[in-house]
Amino acid sequence: MLRKKVFFWVSVFMIFVMMTCAVFAAAPTFKIGVVTGTVSQNEDEYRGAEAAIRKYPGLIKHVTYPDNFMQEQETTIAQITGLAADRSVKAIVVNQAIPGTVAAIRKVKETRPDIIFIAGEPHEDPPMLERYADAALISNNRARGKSIVQLAKKMGAKKFLHYSFPRHMSYQQLAERRDIMRQECAKLGLEFIFVTAPDPMGEGGIPAAQQFILEDVPRQVAKHGKDIALFSTNCAMQEPLIAAALKTGAIVPEQCCPSPTHGYPGALGLEITQDMKGNFPKIAQEISKEIAKKGAAGRFATWPVATGYLNTTAGVELAKLAVEKKIKLSDIKAVQQTVEKNTGHKMQFERLSNKGNYYMYLVDSIVF
Amino acid sequence: MKRGGVEVRSFGYFLQLRTGVFSRSMVPAFFAVLCIIGVVVAKLDLNYLINEIFTRLGRNTFLVLSLLIPVVAGLGLNFGIVIGAMAGQIALVIVTHYRIEGLTGLAVAMLIALPLAVLFGWLTGLVLNKAKGREMVTGMILGFFANGLYQLIFLVLVGTVIPMNNPTLLLPSGIGIRNTVDLIGVANALDRALDGIWDGLIMFDLGPIPVGPWRIPLGTWLVTGLLCGGISFLMKTRLGQQMRAVGEDGHIASVAGIPVNRIRITAIVYSTVLAAWGQLIFLQNIGTLNTYNSHEQIGMFSIAALLVGGASTRKAGIGNAILGVFLFHTLFVVSPLAGQAVFGIPQIGEYFRVFLAYGVIAVALVLHAWQNRLPAKG
Numbered sequence: 038m039l040r041k042k043v044f045f046w047v048s049v050f051m052i053f054v055m056m057t058c059a060v061f062a063a064a065p066t067f068k069i070g071v072v073t074g075t076v077s078q079n080e081d082e083y084r085g086a087e088a089a090i091r092k093y094p095g096l097i098k099h100v101t102y103p104d105n106f107m108q109e110q111e112t113t114i115a116q117i118t119g120l121a122a123d124r125s126v127k128a129i130v131v132n133q134a135i136p137g138t139v140a141a142i143r144k145v146k147e148t149r150p151d152i153i154f155i156a157g158e159p160h161e162d163p164p165m166l167e168r169y170a171d172a173a174l175i176s177n178n179r180a181r182g183k184s185i186v187q188l189a190k191k192m193g194a195k196k197f198l199h200y201s202f203p204r205h206m207s208y209q210q211l212a213e214r215r216d217i218m219r220q221e222c223a224k225l226g227l228e229f230i231f232v233t234a235p236d237p238m239g240e241g242g243i244p245a246a247q248q249f250i251l252e253d254v255p256r257q258v259a260k261h262g263k264d265i266a267l268f269s270t271n272c273a274m275q276e277p278l279i280a281a282a283l284k285t286g287a288i289v290p291e292q293c294c295p296s297p298t299h300g301y302p303g304a305l306g307l308e309i310t311q312d313m314k315g316n317f318p319k320i321a322q323e324i325s326k327e328i329a330k331k332g333a334a335g336r337f338a339t340w341p342v343a344t345g346y347l348n349t350t351a352g353v354e355l356a357k358l359a360v361e362k363k364i365k366l367s368d369i370k371a372v373q374q375t376v377e378k379n380t381g382h383k384m385q386f387e388r389l390s391n392k393g394n395y396y397m398y399l400v401d402s403i404v405f
Numbered sequence: 406m407k408r409g410g411v412e413v414r415s416f417g418y419f420l421q422l423r424t425g426v427f428s429r430s431m432v433p434a435f436f437a438v439l440c441i442i443g444v445v446v447a448k449l450d451l452n453y454l455i456n457e458i459f460t461r462l463g464r465n466t467f468l469v470l471s472l473l474i475p476v477v478a479g480l481g482l483n484f485g486i487v488i489g490a491m492a493g494q495i496a497l498v499i500v501t502h503y504r505i506e507g508l509t510g511l512a513v514a515m516l517i518a519l520p521l522a523v524l525f526g527w528l529t530g531l532v533l534n535k536a537k538g539r540e541m542v543t544g545m546i547l548g549f550f551a552n553g554l555y556q557l558i559f560l561v562l563v564g565t566v567i568p569m570n571n572p573t574l575l576l577p578s579g580i581g582i583r584n585t586v587d588l589i590g591v592a593n594a595l596d597r598a599l600d601g602i603w604d605g606l607i608m609f610d611l612g613p614i615p616v617g618p619w620r621i622p623l624g625t626w627l628v629t630g631l632l633c634g635g636i637s638f639l640m641k642t643r644l645g646q647q648m649r650a651v652g653e654d655g656h657i658a659s660v661a662g663i664p665v666n667r668i669r670i671t672a673i674v675y676s677t678v679l680a681a682w683g684q685l686i687f688l689q690n691i692g693t694l695n696t697y698n699s700h701e702q703i704g705m706f707s708i709a710a711l712l713v714g715g716a717s718t719r720k721a722g723i724g725n726a727i728l729g730v731f732l733f734h735t736l737f738v739v740s741p742l743a744g745q746a747v748f749g750i751p752q753i754g755e756y757f758r759v760f761l762a763y764g765v766i767a768v769a770l771v772l773h774a775w776q777n778r779l780p781a782k783g
Contacts, residue, residue, distance in 0.1 A: 075752035083752060100745065101755040107698045108705070110691070111464075112758070115457060115738050122453035136585060140693045143592075148618060161585040161693070164573075203560050204697050207584040212576055238698070240549055 069356050070120030070129040071099045072113075073349060078104055079272055081296055082132045082157070085349025088315050097353065098126060102135055107238045110137035117141035121149050128356035132157025132348040134166065134173070142169045153359050153366070157348030158294070159395075162209055167393025172355060172366040174348050174376070176295060176340075177387055177397035178210040182217025186225060188338060188402055189266035189290040196228040196261050200250065200269035200278070202236040211270050218268075227266075232257070237273045247277045254281035266290050275300030279337070283328075288336045291402065296343030297321045305331075317342060325405045338404040342380045351379040366394050373398075432769050433715045436732040439765065443739035447746045454738060456619045461734040462727070463596060463622035464690040466629045468707045469714075469726040471679030473636055475540075476721040477645075478672035479652030482708045484544035485529045485673065488551045489680025490700035492521035497591070497685065497694055498559075498582060502571055506590035508598055511689055514591070518681040525551075526677030530670030537655070541718070548704060556697060582696050592692035598624030625686055632679070633723045639675075648672055652719070709733060709762075712769040737762060 071089065073082040083101070090097045100116050103109040114137050120126050129145075131138050134156035142154050146169075156170040166173060189197055199215055206212050215231070222229040232253065237246035250269065254277075258265060263286040269278050275292045279300045282289045292299045297320045302309055305327040313319050321341060328337055354375055358364035364371050372394070373386040382400055389395035444454065468486065475483040496518035500510045529547060536543040563569050564580035574582055597604065608617030639645045650658040651668045659665045684703060688694055711721055713736075714729020737758070744757025 073751075075755050086751070099751040100741065101752045103755060104759065107695075108702050110695060110699070110702060111461070111706075112737060112741070114691070116741065118457070119453060119738075119742065122450050136695045136698065137691075137693075139585065139587070140691045143692055162583045162587075165585060165587050165693075203556050204584070207560055207576065207581060207697055209576055209583060212578060212581075216578065 066096075066125075067127040067360055068098050068123065068125045069093075069096055069353055069360070070117075070123075070126045071097050071349065071353060072102055072117060072120070072129065072131045073099070074106075074133065074135075075101045075104055078106075079133070079294065079299070079345045081294075081298055081343040081345030082349050084315065085132070085343075085346040086353075088346070089350055089353040092350075093353070093357070096357070098123065102131075105238075106135045106137070110140070113137035114141040114144060118144050121145040121152055127151065127360045128153040128155065130155045130157065130349065130352035130356050132174075132345070132352055134159040134161065134170070136160050139166055139169050153356055155352040155356050155366075157352050158344065160208065163389055163395055164209075164392070167389055167395040170393070170395075171359070172372065172394040172396065174352060174355075174396055174398070175210075176344050177385070177399045178214040179217060180385075180387070180397070180399050181291070182214040183221050184399065184402075185268060185291045186218050186221040186227065186266075188404075189268075189288060190225050190227060192266070192288050192290060192335060192338065192404065193264055194227060194266035194288050194290070195264040196230060197222050197266045198230045198232060198257055198261075198268065200232050200234045200253075200267070200274060201271070202234050202239075204236050204238065205270045215270075228261075230257075230261070230265075234269070234271070234274065237271055243273045246271065246274055250274050250277040251281050254278065254287065255285050258285040258287050263287060269293060272299070276303040279304035282336070283331055283333055286333065286336070290338050292339060294344045295340035295400070295402070296345060297324055297339055297341070298343050299339070299345070301337075301339070315346070317346075321403060321405075328405045335404060338402045340400045341403050342382055342400055347376065347380050351376040354379050369394075369396065372396060430715060432713060432772050433728055433732060435768070435772070436713050436736060436765060439761070440732060440735045440739060443736065443743040447739055447742035449739060449742055452615065452617060452619065454735070456617075457738050458731060458735055459619055459621050460690065461738075462730055463625035463629065464687050465707065465710065465730050465734065466727060467625075467632060467686045468680060468683035468703055469710050469730055470629070470632055470636060470723065471676050471683050472707060472711050473721050473723065473726065474639070474648065474672045474675045474679075476716065476718065477640065477652050478648040478669055479655060479719070480533060480669060480672060481541045481718040482711065483673065483676045483680075484541055484704050484708065485526075485533070485547055486676060486680035486683075486707060487548035487700050487704040488525045488529055489522050489677035490684035490703050491551060491555050492518045492525055492677070493681035493684035493688070494694060494696070494700060495521060496681070497588065497688060498574070498586060498696075501586055501588065501590060501694075502569065502574055504590065506594075508594045510591045511594045511685060514685050515682055518685065519678060522678040522681035523674055526674035527670060529677060530673035533673060534666045534669055545704070552701065555700075559696060584696050586694040586696055588688060588692055588694055591689050593622075594689050595624045595628060595686060596622035596690055599627065622690065625690070628686070633727075636723060644668075644671065706733075709766045709769070712766065736765070 071086045073086045076083050086099045103112045106113055120129055139161050145152055154170045156173040158175050159166045159173050219229045234249050235241050235245045237243040266288040267278055267282055270293050272293055279289055297317055301324045307323055307327055328334055359366050369386055369388055377384050385399040387397045471486055472483055496514040499517055500514040505513050533540045533543055560581040563582055564575055576583055605621035605623040607619040647663050647668050650663055651665050655665050710729040710733040711726055713733040714725035716725035740758040740761045741754040745751055745754030
């Protein structure tokens, strides 16, 4: 009886609210929806969205996907479909395109087939995603399988340690990259070691995964010597990995998502001041100084651009041009030029297959 | 309580006096107020909200209903529904592998999931009988354990021990299932099952106010309705009465000659089977299977929804389930946007949502603990 009463009052209120605050989105031009993680997941992609908002005031509608995205897929879908509910939104950039993105794209395209989707760093199966997203941007993981090992060797590594866990190894590209790394190691005479770390999305969460890295790196270095290159497939593990490598003298040739801001500032205790924000050459310079101070020069490397940042900013750029019909997203040359202009670095672009616009890129590394 | 001659009432007692019989609806009422505030603050497009809630009522209610039977049988909230969900997913992978599509595909998946879920439920029941009084935490840990087994099977055994040759499902190495499986074959199969009669689309203009587009997942609503009827019927049968008796007091029930352990296992088996089917309904609506994580999403959120609907670990009804899904998911849709609208920073929306969603689950639990104490004190 009482529940019925509550039900009744809720309905009455809902109708009342509906009558009073019908929302009219009367925007003269179009908008671009941007979905990124919060700064606790991967700061770069979020800062990229902020930069895009500064560059194009009024154009961007920015929302975030859940921190706990593996468990809260429904929220991800709701956030994306929520953007599409705004009639003025003509394109949506999802970076990172976490699980649920394909489902959301499908739901949106049911009623809004006109919306253009750009996916940054897709997590879902590439052959599936490329059928639905209008374009995807991701670092070329297959090519990195070779380039990271080659760089590690150049930096003096004799062994190569790969940290990951079953969930990541079910990602096609990550599994493939691991296999390529193993082959490349065999070719270059490096010993390949695979270590399973706790999944940060598992019961122990991120703290358990980070603690494991902090404890395991000294163990591995004691066992295999200092000339071991460390690599982990997970974002949350980069900071402890770099910190532990600094302490033990090991080598870190590249992070999972190459970027000067990924893991380095935290591990080095480097403060990103106002004038450094978004200025990647300056940040790289500061990191270089800090590492040299700690006597570890030549043992650490990364890309000069932040992939998370560039996926958002270049994604917005591509989306804007595509909505204005100034670019064909299937034109790899034009896309490459746009992204290169956005980052200020030469890049190598590759397409996954002819079934879609799944673009994979590579940038030359800098050694600190 | 007398202190210095002045009678001091506990806060709980005060609350009881003030709210009287209304206290049973305290949790849902609290949530309803939060939802309404959220809707007003977020200036939400109500057509979007209503459509989203229609979808989620279809997507989630069946799963939440699967929790009811163990509550009646005194097993508390069955965190073990995660295991049932795994059975559903195994069936879906098989159906996708053999390319059985549409409503037939879904029906076959339900049939395949049935024996698996019965087996899993039976095993869960056996374990829970050994852990009387701690069923909830045991069920939760069992879920983690089963997750490990599930990963082992799908990542390592498929392609090695279990022969399978399907490049669209397997990783390029030929071992292990991909992390996402496209369920395009069964996507919306049940939601749109009644399209022949009416496709469930509501869209018209009420004077200047546009209404819709809302899409009612008619088939799913119908099946969920049937389940509600089924559960009510079950509770009236002899088995239902026995479950109730076991739930009230296991000792008295066993003295009365009711096979307590068997009844408890039966309750868990029912719940696990319903969870497997519920997961199938959930996934046919989402349209993609997140092979290694889809099941993890359901336990906690189904339970939270039921609690929000005013149920407790000892008492839960169909009304609680439906009201709970309605309120919990409204809050989930509204809170990130409300947070963003209030603070003006997108990521605060996410933090606000997490704070609110998990905070209120905690509040719901605390309020229940309170209510449980009230009769004892009063």
